[in-house]
Amino acid sequence: MTTRKKYTQEFILDAVSLVLEQNYSRAARSRNLDANPNLLGRWVKEYQSKMMDKLFEVMAS
Numbered sequence: 001m002t003t004r005k006k007y008t009q010e011f012i013l014d015a016v017s018l019v020l021e022q023n024y025s026r027a028a029r030s031r032n033l034d035a036n037p038n039l040l041g042r043w044v045k046e047y048q049s050k051m052m053d054k055l056f057e058v059m060a061s
Helices: 009-021 026-033 037-060
Strands: none
Touching: 009 026, 009 037, 026 037
């Protein structure tokens, strides 16, 4: 039976940063990180969603 890998918040933010800010493809970055590309895609979507929520909060105030 396999165990799930645990990733630190710092690791996740670094991976997302490389995809969004340095234009790495999710597939290339996931190979370099030894992480599933779908997982990396989910991290990116969650990050973008949270950033949009914060933007809307600032615009509303």
